[in-house]
Amino acid sequence: MSRKKVKLAYIQNHTTRKLTFKKRKKGFMKKMSEITTLCDVEACAIVYGQNDTQPEVWPSPSGVQGTYAKFRTMPSMEQTKKQLNMETFLRQRIDKAKDQLRKQKKENREKEMSILMSQCLTGRSLHDLSMGDLTDLGWVVDHKVEDINRKVKKVHDELAWNGSNQVQVVPTQPPPPAISFNI
Amino acid sequence: MSRKKVKLAYIQNHTTRKLTFKKRKKGFMKKMSEITTLCDVEACAIVYGQNDTQPEVWPSPSGVQGTYAKFRTMPSMEQTKKQLNMETFLRQRIDKAKDQLRKQKKENREKEMSILMSQCLTGRSLHDLSMGDLTDLGWVVDHKVEDINRKVKKVHDELAWNGSNQVQVVPTQPPPPAISFNI
DNA sequence: GGTGCTATTTATAATGT
DNA sequence: TACATTATAAATAGCAC
DSSP states (O other): OOOOOOOOSOOOSHHHHHHHHHHHHHHHHHHHHHHHHHHOOEEEEEEEOSSOSSOEEESOHHHHHHHHHHHHHOOOGGGGOOOHHHHHHHHHHHHHHHHHHHHHHHHHHHHHHHHHHHHHTTTOOGGGOOHHHHHHHHHHHHHHHHHHHHHHHHHHHHHHHTTOTTOOOOOOOOOOOGGGSOO | OOOOOOOSSOOOOHHHHHHHHHHHHHHHHHHHHHHHHHHOOEEEEEEEOSSOSSOEEESOHHHHHHHHHHHHHSOOHHHHTOSOOHHHHHHHHHHHHHHHHHHHHHHHHHHHHHHHHHHHTTTOOGGGOOHHHHHHHHHHHHHHHHHHHHHHHHHHHHHHHTTOTTOOOOOOOOOOOGGGSOO
8 A cells, every 4th residue: 555655745635634733642652661660861852732722741840840950040051062081980870870860769659559569458448548648649559550560561562573473462451440449 | 792681770880870861862853853853743851860960951941941831831631620539639639649759759858958957066076977967967068068059040041031131140159078178 | 095895783663463 | 634554755863984
């Protein structure tokens, strides 16, 4: 079939344009999340759909705000060229420190999760939970769901990889509401 | 050749990570320009390379500023949609949790810095410092420099803002070598 | 440390339902 | 009009210089 090379110009047809936008926006956000995960860089983006009531932002409204603030306060680049020896040394140390911080961050999350899970299992009722608890609980749920999805995806990929590509895997389900926790 | 499917996780190897970042940043910016051209939407992005002193922005610093301003002044639909279903609620909690983690990470750094500074001031000689100390010291230096640069920039902006835009500010200096610390 | 080169994976334009 | 499928274009991971 004729899937010609895309012409890099405004798409006149409304339907096509809207569809393309939707697809590409999805791909774009995925790329964004990938580059930040793979390279541990900070990034943000705002995309206004043509007639969408709200802009699409990444990673979150507050995340955009934070990164933008950093951009604004960033000193000008005059200071770029430094004595390379010392700079190289420092950069290496900094990289190492960053790795350590990443690990600590992860540990913090795990710890946070454990604490919350056990709290939730001590039998307190939903009304006893504070706003802060719910905040964290939201994260726990999200983390769990992501974790499960990753595993499902992995199994799926492995199956497909082994040539059993006719196997159908049920799409991952949306997260259960928080109240489904056995609190 | 073996080009295995990319594992969606932080790339430990420095060289690989840098290369991947460079490639993907290029691809990312291209996608950005394509989606705006094809669909005529407004968008902007900021990406901080880990070692780059200057963030990569799209379409331009002023373009980012403009789009961000629009985003800020837009009556946040998030507020409008206060009749939140559980998912929206969770998303908000998650965003909040993410911000908290960001802050915690920053706090960790500050704490680390304080500890090291005081250690450095207790009179130990340079030879008593371990490699680990130097690792952290590198970070301390970098942080301090960033901090100072921020302040310089702020003063600079404020001066310019008051109409004294002919004031010349001496570019920020490179950081002193770590050994200049009074250890 | 960078650059160029494919083999693959990934994104997506066109199409089908 | 929106969503699923599939053929093709585009991006890029792993290597070789």
